[in-house]
Amino acid sequence: LHLRRLPLQQRDLLLSPPPRQRAEGEEGEVTWVLRSSQDPSTVMQTRVCSLCCVSSASSSQPAASCCMHSALGPPLAAQDPAGHQNSMLKGKRVIVTGASSGIGEQMAYHLAKMGSHILITARTEEKLKKVVAQCTHLGAASAHYIAGSMDNLTFAKQVVHKAENLFGGLDMLILNHIGHTYFGYFDGNVDHVRDLLKINFLSYATMTVAALPMLKISNGNIVVVSSVAGKIGLPLTVPYSTTKFALDGFFSSLRMEFIQQKTNVSITLCIISYIDTDSALKTVSGVIQQPAAPKEECALEIIKGGFLRKREVYYQYHATKIPLLLRDWAPEILQSLLLMNYNMDNFQRKEV
Ligand SMILES: NC(=O)C1=CN([C@@H]2O[C@H](COP(=O)(O)OP(=O)(O)OC[C@H]3O[C@@H](n4cnc5c(N)ncnc54)[C@H](OP(=O)(O)O)[C@@H]3O)[C@@H](O)[C@H]2O)C=CC1
Ligand SMILES: CC(C)CCC[C@@H](C)[C@H]1CC[C@H]2[C@@H]3C(=O)C=C4C[C@@H](O)CC[C@]4(C)[C@H]3CC[C@]12C
Structure with a gap:
């Protein structure tokens, strides 16, 4: 205990x-x-x-x-053979963004196994259809999708309104999508930083504002998927890292205001290390020395953290917490260790 x-x-x-x-x-x-x-x-x-x-x-x-x-409802019930706390979010109404692949897709499957009502979103309709079919098969209370791009903030609001129409409310908002960027030295293109901020940050803020009335009613949860690159400056990810740092500023401040205002909506910021999603492996394998952690486990840890109303989730714990401790107490040591993690001989500019 x-x-x-x-x-x-x-x-x-x-x-x-x-x-x-x-x-x-x-x-x-x-x-x-x-x-x-x-x-x-x-x-x-x-x-x-x-x-x-x-x-x-x-x-x-x-x-x-x-x-x-x-x-959030009744206490935990039985665990399934795969180790699922399968009633954790049973009957809860959840939005997952960026759920056509990677960690978002895995979160949709965990939620389906728990018996949640799910609304997923991303741009590619064909992939979303497949994920919805799999969610239904896995036991989702209901599974729906809406396709569109988060560079359109009107679309970001539409996603929330669709959940309202489908479910009549919302218990958990999981913000996970990211726009495409490059993995390479900053090319000086500030317009790209602005465009990425719209997808990776402004759409998160827009959806949060739109969902807040429903989340206040349900005493619900906001889950924000960030990265160790949203807490520590790393090479080759300048635009991406900028957007993730912005999330910390916005949501950590908002959390404090919620406490002062007695708004019972939790905000969980997830600090994630290198994960074995197809896009991440394609982008950084060969350059990053450390092994990638499993996306299925990562997805479950994010959902659990949101459900438990944690301030922050660290996954994998050692790969995020130790660098974060060093960041404040021994930044030069951290800097040297981080640089050793990059194989720059294998580096070539790749699209993320
Ligand atoms: N993988 C990793 O190593 C790490 C990942 N993270 C974080 O985890 C989260 C998920 O990452 P990961 O699973 O690897 O990413 P993926 O690339 O696998 O998935 C990204 C998702 O976002 C969607 N997406 C892309 N562009 C847009 C857009 N313009 N509008 C709406 N949706 C879009 C994609 O679908 P579609 O293309 O169909 O639109 C896809 O569903 C991100 O927030 C990332 O920052 C954090 C640390 C490490
Ligand atoms: C112990 C750590 C501090 C060491 C550094 C870990 C570094 C190498 C890890 C931590 C966060 C990781 C990036 C990330 O957050 C998200 C994405 C998006 C994905 O679609 C493509 C890969 C990318 C750019 C990851 C690349 C590898 C990063 C920089």
């Missing part, structure tokens, strides 16, 4: 005396009976979600449902 995640008041109750496991609740949950060290007459029963390990509790009576997930 990650007791440190609990509010101080509850932590005191949990830590002393040590909690005693009393009974197994529903699968995926455990019921604990706790007694306060200061006032032993205070008995607290709490159900703890096995996924997030954060408890919700009320004095002298059982908690109605698991922790912060009460906002």
Whole structure:
């Protein structure tokens, strides 16, 4: 149990005396009976979600449902053989952008297995149709697509309105798409940076604004897929990195405002390292020395992070957290390590 995640008041109750496991609740949950060290007459029963390990509790009576997930529905139920927490987002209404391939496609499949209502989007209709068919096959409560380009901000709003018409509301907005750019030294083309900002950043802000009324009603989640290149400056990705840093500025500030305004909509910024999507492998293999992490696992970690209302997700943890610690404490060491990660002999300007 990650007791440190609990509010101080509850932590005191949990830590002393040590909690005693009393009974197994529903699968995926455990019921604990706790007694306060200061006032032993205070008995607290709490159900703890096995996924997030954060408890919700009320004095002298059982908690109605698991922790912060009460906002998202019932606690976790059974896990499928593949290890899916398959009711995590059951019945929830989710938009996934950039879901015709790569990590977005894998997120759609995980959500389908969990029984969500899914609306996916990207430009290529043929690919979207195939992903929707696969989602239906995997058990999605419903699966839909809308094709279009995010360089058109009117289209970005239309996606949200389509979800409203289809589902009558929205629980989770997963912003994942990226526009095409080059993997190479900055060519001085600032117009390209502006165009990429529109796709990778302004469309995210536009969709967030359009979806906010629905997310406020559902106490929902905004999930923003960023990159280690959105926290640390790296060579060969100047336009891309610019757009990802912009996401951090916008969404981290917005998160703080939500807290001040008591807006119960979570914002999860996902800091992702090198992943084995077709586009990434095609673009950087041979140049980047480190191995690529699996897209299926990456997709699940992003969804879990959003569901758990985490501030940030780090995937893979070691490949993102350690460089981030070095960034602030030993930037010169980080710089040397990063440069060693690039095989510039194999480098040739490639399209992303
Ligand atoms: N793969 C990696 O190594 C890493 C990826 N990430 C992040 O993960 C996310 C997904 O990356 P990944 O799966 O590799 O990317 P992919 O290239 O596999 O997928 C990109 C998706 O965006 C869509 N897309 C492209 N251009 C547009 C456009 N103009 N308008 C709307 N949709 C568009 C694509 O579909 P279509 O072409 O049909 O429009 C596709 O569905 C991104 O946010 C990326 O920054 C972060 C770190 C590392
Ligand atoms: C430990 C780390 C700090 C080391 C650096 C890791 C570097 C090499 C990793 C981290 C983030 C990665 C890029 C990324 O975020 C997204 C994309 C888009 C995709 O379509 C094509 C590949 C690309 C450009 C990735 C290229 C490789 C990057 C720069």
